[in-house]
Amino acid sequence: MSKENPEIDYISIASNKPKGKRPYFFKDPAIERVLNITMAIGMELAVVRERVDSLERILEAKGIMTREELENYVPANKDIADERQQWHSEYISRILRIVQQEMEELENPDKTLQDIADDIDKM
Amino acid sequence: MAKNLPPTYDKIAKHEVFPETTSDEKARYNFLASLNKHLAHVSQGNKIAYENRVKPKFEKEKGRTFQSKNEVDDAMSDDPHYQIWSAMRRSTMEMRQQAGRSLTYRQGLKLKEKVEKLNAQKPNSLILNDDVKVPPYLLAVDNHLMPGSYHTELFEGDVSNAANYDGGLFVTTAGLLGKYSDGGGKAMADWMTTTYPDFQPKRILDIGCGMGHNVIPIARRYPDAEIIAIDTGRPMLKYGHARMVALGIENVTFMQAEASNLPFEAESFDWIQTTMFLHETGGKSIYNIMKEVYRTLKKDGITMHIEQPQYTDDMSFYEQWIRDWDAYNNSEPYWSKMHDIDPKDLMEDCGFDRNEYMQIGAKAINDLDDGTQKADEPEDHGRSPIWNVFGAWKR
Numbered sequence: 481m482s483k484e485n486p487e488i489d490y491i492s493i494a495s496n497k498p499k500g501k502r503p504y505f506f507k508d509p510a511i512e513r514v515l516n517i518t519m520a521i522g523m524e525l526a527v528v529r530e531r532v533d534s535l536e537r538i539l540e541a542k543g544i545m546t547r548e549e550l551e552n553y554v555p556a557n558k559d560i561a562d563e564r565q566q567w568h569s570e571y572i573s574r575i576l577r578i579v580q581q582e583m584e585e586l587e588n589p590d591k592t593l594q595d596i597a598d599d600i601d602k603m
Numbered sequence: 604m605a606k607n608l609p610p611t612y613d614k615i616a617k618h619e620v621f622p623e624t625t626s627d628e629k630a631r632y633n634f635l636a637s638l639n640k641h642l643a644h645v646s647q648g649n650k651i652a653y654e655n656r657v658k659p660k661f662e663k664e665k666g667r668t669f670q671s672k673n674e675v676d677d678a679m680s681d682d683p684h685y686q687i688w689s690a691m692r693r694s695t696m697e698m699r700q701q702a703g704r705s706l707t708y709r710q711g712l713k714l715k716e717k718v719e720k721l722n723a724q725k726p727n728s729l730i731l732n733d734d735v736k737v738p739p740y741l742l743a744v745d746n747h748l749m750p751g752s753y754h755t756e757l758f759e760g761d762v763s764n765a766a767n768y769d770g771g772l773f774v775t776t777a778g779l780l781g782k783y784s785d786g787g788g789k790a791m792a793d794w795m796t797t798t799y800p801d802f803q804p805k806r807i808l809d810i811g812c813g814m815g816h817n818v819i820p821i822a823r824r825y826p827d828a829e830i831i832a833i834d835t836g837r838p839m840l841k842y843g844h845a846r847m848v849a850l851g852i853e854n855v856t857f858m859q860a861e862a863s864n865l866p867f868e869a870e871s872f873d874w875i876q877t878t879m880f881l882h883e884t885g886g887k888s889i890y891n892i893m894k895e896v897y898r899t900l901k902k903d904g905i906t907m908h909i910e911q912p913q914y915t916d917d918m919s920f921y922e923q924w925i926r927d928w929d930a931y932n933n934s935e936p937y938w939s940k941m942h943d944i945d946p947k948d949l950m951e952d953c954g955f956d957r958n959e960y961m962q963i964g965a966k967a968i969n970d971l972d973d974g975t976q977k978a979d980e981p982e983d984h985g986r987s988p989i990w991n992v993f994g995a996w997k998r
Binding site: 531574 | 626627630631633634635638680685686687689690691693694695697698700701702704705708709710711712713738739740743744745748749750751752757758885886887888930931932934936937939940
């Protein structure tokens with residue numbers, strides 16, 4: 481829940497499962513589960529890489545900060561520490577999306593897209 | 604691997620209701636646009652796997668070749684390359700929805716406020732109607748894996764999915780639809796003015812307008828025309844109307860209405876347009892919609908429909924099968940079924956003269972192309988902004 485939208489659980493909403501039984505392409509769904517988590521971690525690594533690249537370029541260009549200062553940084557107060565923990569919460573929900581979706585499917589078993597296509601063909 | 608690098612997300616055009624993005628959110632979209640491009644290349648491995656091991660094995664075992672796309676599906680579903688490619692492509696679409704919805708729902712209340720403020724500036728061109736129901740074919744599925752689809756409001760005034768759609772199109776198409784994701788509408792407007800320079804439509808109807816991204820270029824091209832854009836998704840209409848006001852367009856009215864029961868008198872429009880809409884309808888509805896198009900179109904008026912490339916009889920079962928991937932795995936199930944209909948028959952059955960039927964190819968007009976997009980790339984089935992457009996004059 482973000483500060484600006486306290487009543488909207490946007491972290492959970494963002495990882496919701498779309499309608500229709502999820503197709504799996506490997507015989508063992510466990511492979512696909514791990515793959516999805518790995519793909520998301522791969523993405524987040526790219527995100528961090530881009531951010532670090534921006535930071536380093538700006539800092540170097542401005543001559544503002546040394547690498548040593550960066551290495552030794554600790555959060556200066558509780559707000560900063562909370563903000564960083566909030567980031568971890570969002571991050572974990574993002575990379576474990578498939579587990580949430582499988583849980584939603586367990587709660588609400590869904591029709592296959594082939595069945596929905598047949599339904600829709602009669603609509 | 605991909606020769607053409609997608610433009611970075613910061614190149615996308617902003618407007619007053621466009622969702623704000625942090626540096627990480629932009630980076631996430633940059634990664635996903637590149638990943639989509641990469642997977643389009645890797646998809647060529649499916650054809651190789653089919654030719655080199657799946658087809659030979661099937662033929663050896665059965666003593667004959669494939670006789671349907673279902674047989675291709677059964678055989679390919681055991682192939683390791685197809686499995687990893689499909690799993691990654693599905694995962695990429697889910698990550699794209701998650702990335703977009705996390706950023707729009709994060710600022711959901713702010714987006715609602717911005718939309719309402721702009722809509723209040725021009726209240727007469729947004730017509731909402733609670734009696735209009737979302738048709739069953741849209742309730743049955745979340746098209747493109749967007750949870751909640753076009754109609755769901757998770758809180759009063761929620762437009763988050765519409766904003767997710769606006770920013771996300773750029774990612775799925777790797778920027779090939781242009782700064783405003785309006786390459787389809789621009790292509791249509793260009794085709795009309797080039798092909799029929801004397802045609803001056805007074806009233807234009809856009810059916811299934813969504814957030815209106817493809818109707819805006821038509822409104823710009825025909826500033827004196829009165830344009831009505833309809834949809835059943837309230838959040839899309841509210842967001843689309845606010846987006847139009849933000850872009851300084853005056854001549855489009857966004858209206859909540861259902862395509863198979865148009866609230867207009869017979870012969871009301873000179874031009875009726877749909878863009879990537881019909882493949883998200885249903886097997887009976889598509890006929891009811893086309894009949895309504897015929898009824899509300901003026902004599903000597905034109906209707907045009909931008910759609911996915913049609914399957915043809917000379918297309919191999921493999922080609923038909925790979926083109927079905929998005930239908931079932933990116934949740935656009937009617938896309939596959941619609942290919943069983945000949946659009947010429949559809950239009951004739953709904954009143955149009957078969958001799959007036961026309962079919963053209965269209966490619967998105969992309970104002971993000973800085974000249975680095977020229978290398979030949981494999982067709983990304985279902986994603987390439989190259990379309991089949993069909994339609995007819997009503998005589």
